[in-house]
Amino acid sequence: MDWRRHMEIIDIGYFELAFCLILVLAAGLASVALRLGLERDLLWGTVRTVAQLFLLGYVLRFIFAVEEPWLVLLILFGMILFAAWTIHGRMEKRPVAFFWPTLVSMLLSYFVIVFFATALVVGVDPWYLPQYVIPLGGMVVGNSMNAIALALDRLFSSLDKGRQEVELHLSLGATYREASRRPLKEAIRAGMIPTLNNMMAVGVVFIPGMMTGQILAGVDPMVAIKYQIMIMIMILISTMSGGILVTHLVRRLCFTANHQLKI
Amino acid sequence: MSLERNDTKKPLLRVRDLSFRYDSDGPALLRDLNLDIHQNDFVHIKGESGCGKSTLLRVLTRLADPDTGTLCFEGRPHTDYSVMEWRTQLVLVPQEPVMIDNSVRDNLLLPFTFAAFRDVTPPGDDRIRQWMSRFHLNGVDLHDRARKLSVGQRMRLAVIRALMVRPKIVLLDEPAGALDETSRNMFEQEIIKLRQDGEVAVVLVSHIPFQAHAERLRVLNMSAGILTGDSVG
Numbered sequence: 352m353d354w355r356r357h358m359e360i361i362d363i364g365y366f367e368l369a370f371c372l373i374l375v376l377a378a379g380l381a382s383v384a385l386r387l388g389l390e391r392d393l394l395w396g397t398v399r400t401v402a403q404l405f406l407l408g409y410v411l412r413f414i415f416a417v418e419e420p421w422l423v424l425l426i427l428f429g430m431i432l433f434a435a436w437t438i439h440g441r442m443e444k445r446p447v448a449f450f451w452p453t454l455v456s457m458l459l460s461y462f463v464i465v466f467f468a469t470a471l472v473v474g475v476d477p478w479y480l481p482q483y484v485i486p487l488g489g490m491v492v493g494n495s496m497n498a499i500a501l502a503l504d505r506l507f508s509s510l511d512k513g514r515q516e517v518e519l520h521l522s523l524g525a526t527y528r529e530a531s532r533r534p535l536k537e538a539i540r541a542g543m544i545p546t547l548n549n550m551m552a553v554g555v556v557f558i559p560g561m562m563t564g565q566i567l568a569g570v571d572p573m574v575a576i577k578y579q580i581m582i583m584i585m586i587l588i589s590t591m592s593g594g595i596l597v598t599h600l601v602r603r604l605c606f607t608a609n610h611q612l613k614i
Numbered sequence: 615m616s617l618e619r620n621d622t623k624k625p626l627l628r629v630r631d632l633s634f635r636y637d638s639d640g641p642a643l644l645r646d647l648n649l650d651i652h653q654n655d656f657v658h659i660k661g662e663s664g665c666g667k668s669t670l671l672r673v674l675t676r677l678a679d680p681d682t683g684t685l686c687f688e689g690r691p692h693t694d695y696s697v698m699e700w701r702t703q704l705v706l707v708p709q710e711p712v713m714i715d716n717s718v719r720d721n722l723l724l725p726f727t728f729a730a731f732r733d734v735t736p737p738g739d740d741r742i743r744q745w746m747s748r749f750h751l752n753g754v755d756l757h758d759r760a761r762k763l764s765v766g767q768r769m770r771l772a773v774i775r776a777l778m779v780r781p782k783i784v785l786l787d788e789p790a791g792a793l794d795e796t797s798r799n800m801f802e803q804e805i806i807k808l809r810q811d812g813e814v815a816v817v818l819v820s821h822i823p824f825q826a827h828a829e830r831l832r833v834l835n836m837s838a839g840i841l842t843g844d845s846v847g
């Protein structure tokens with residue numbers, strides 16, 4: 352059997368796309384009938400989805416057409432900035448000012464990994480080709496953002512719950528690094544676990560979004576899986592390097608220069 | 615009131631005009647404290663809970679920085695020492711005998727895993743067993759999980775762990791707080807013996823009086839962050 356038989360991408364017409372709105376209308380009717388009170392949210396959600404994605408479509412078209420390296424770098428920077436800000440907003444406890452260390456850790460690890468993958472693994476030429484850098488960068492940032500938030504959250508809660516143990520170490524002559532080995536390890540591990548679980552389940556329990564997209568676009572599944580393997584490893588490494596960096600930088604802020612726990 | 619003793623010998627630890635508050639606009643927990651601790655001293659600081667006893671021990675071991683005042687150890691100001699060096703000379707045994715989730719041996723040798731003890735050979739099992747038998751822990755095996763032991767046993771281990779570091783001063787925060795009458799008495803005897811051996815100066819804070827008779831026990835009272843009365847028994 353030839354896998355290529357149905358592999359031409361079929362464009363969806365705008366009129367046909369509008370058919371989907373009938374389904375939204377049906378959902379709205381269900382909401383009214385069952386008194387779910389979701390009509391406003393359904394409408395607003397649909398409007399935002401359409402508007403945001405159309406906007407993204409035009410922006411991407413523009414970026415792909417311009418092919419300017421500074422623009423690609425700026426967009427990657429913008430994504431990381433937004434991710435760091437999201438983490439900052441999402442944390443319930445903010446015992447120390449962790450925004451800047453988070454941003455620095457993410458910038459360092461993501462830039463290295465994204466360009467390692469595009470320039471060396473895929474061999475994109477020129478190195479900043481936006482069709483590759485932006486979607487791959489987006490996947491790395493989006494996935495490891497959660498990991499960094501988890502790691503930071505665990506670092507703060509471990510230091511707080513393990514206060515007695517940390518101070519015991521300090522009172523016996525440990526440096527702050529020696530005293531916080533366990534909370535640090537727990538934090539890095541907590542950040543890694545969802546990514547590792549994903550790696551165990553990928554292809555068996557779920558088909559990742561990027562692979563689905565490539566297959567729909569007519570790409571050979573064997574090509575799509577190679578990209579998927581690469582992206583999984585990119586996410587793994589960015590999660591780990593981002594997590595290690597951010598926990599080390601933020602841990603320093605949790606102690607005074609005199610090796611006292613200050614949170 | 616001055617709590618300096620008319621000893622001709624220089625004190626091991628000299629504390630002058632020590633004040634401390636947690637928040638800059640909060641109440642002062644320690645107010646203008648003066649205290650001398652000499653070699654082989656045995657000081658019992660009495661006071662109700664919340665009077666600042668534990669805070670004093672935290673400041674003396676530099677787990678918290680004083681707002682004003684000076685700490686001098688062996689004639690040199692605390693700023694001359696690295697924090698780690700200081701904390702190996704003045705070791706705190708906290709009120710809660712915290713154990714890491716490991717064996718008794720790992721707990722007792724914990725300090726020797728730190729860089730501060732890089733050049734020190736950790737005590738061998740025989741030496742550890744000697745310490746344990748001295749504190750009536752003969753029934754405890756070095757491989758036992760420390761967290762499974764009773765609070766009294768853990769408190770003894772915490773004291774042994776502090777002493778094995780060979781500090782000049784050991785500071786005990788309510789060591790008998792969780793013990794019943796009999797164990798408390800036994801524990802007090804062990805502390806007294808420790809001092810008699812002349813190895814270490816002992817500073818003990820508690821809200822309950824010291825029951826056992828100890829020679830030259832200095833009793834100080836603490837109330838609302840102020841130290842008063844220095845009687846040498």
